[in-house]
Amino acid sequence: MRISLLGGTGDIGGGLALRWAYDTHHEVVIGSRDPERARTKAEEYETELASRDVDRKVTGFANEMAADRGDVVVLAVPPYHVADLVETVADVLEDTILVSPAVGMSRDEAGLHYNPPDVGSVTQLVEAVAPDDVPVVGAYHNLSADRLANLDLEIDLDTVLVGDDLDAKEQISQLTAGIDGLRPLDGGGLANAPEVEGITPLLVNLGAFNDDLHDVGVKFQ
Numbered sequence: 001m002r003i004s005l006l007g008g009t010g011d012i013g014g015g016l017a018l019r020w021a022y023d024t025h026h027e028v029v030i031g032s033r034d035p036e037r038a039r040t041k042a043e044e045y046e047t048e049l050a051s052r053d054v055d056r057k058v059t060g061f062a063n064e065m066a067a068d069r070g071d072v073v074v075l076a077v078p079p080y081h082v083a084d085l086v087e088t089v090a091d092v093l094e095d096t097i098l099v100s101p102a103v104g105m106s107r108d109e110a111g112l113h114y115n116p117p118d119v120g121s122v123t124q125l126v127e128a129v130a131p132d133d134v135p136v137v138g139a140y141h142n143l144s145a146d147r148l149a150n151l152d153l154e155i156d157l158d159t160v161l162v163g164d165d166l167d168a169k170e171q172i173s174q175l176t177a178g179i180d181g182l183r184p185l186d187g188g189g190l191a192n193a194p195e196v197e198g199i200t201p202l203l204v205n206l207g208a209f210n211d212d213l214h215d216v217g218v219k220f221q
Helices: 011-023 035-050 063-069 079-092 122-129 145-149 166-177 190-197 199-209
Strands: 002-006 027-032 058-062 072-075 097-100 105-108 111-114 136-138 157-163 182-186
Touching: 002 011, 002 063, 011 027, 011 035, 011 145, 027 035, 027 063, 035 058, 058 063, 063 079, 072 079, 072 166, 079 122, 097 122, 097 166, 105 199, 111 199, 122 136, 122 190, 136 166, 136 190, 157 166, 157 190, 166 182, 190 199
Parallel strands: 002 027, 002 072, 027 058, 072 097, 097 136, 157 182
Antiparallel strands: 105 111, 136 157
């Protein structure tokens, strides 16, 4: 399977790219508004993998070209860019599953707070602007990007998947399970995305106010 990470030069996109390239045999494609930046980051990821004796090819393209190549397209961009990005690549999303990890948050002197769009969640916003025949799955909202990107650290975390297309959700579940130590859990339909996304600011605040919880995540038992 070919996984295209739009915004794959950033924190969560880079962490997922490294883990999929390190733990699986899926093809990893990096997307960016700047194709040269995408290629540079792809080379950096290859170098990191090679330092661990993993010979993998990671490619980089402009977002639209990366999306055109993906069986799965992960929208690893800030929430305020998601709708515009989906509209930009909409024409090349045939036979593609869209995955949304973004969370709307606002910050004040007390910390971070959940700040969803009017439709209820960023995942639901993606579904609203995506082509009708393109399934959307919400995933990876509560993961620490730093922990993902540090291949020296083991992962023992859960990530909750939400989506209305059961086949698409199952495919993303299998893709997720390929990352060592990451367990996918079914959180139901897209209407449940606000409950999942809303955990993220809590985790960030815990990391900010507790020195030993910098890479805190979620494990359900």
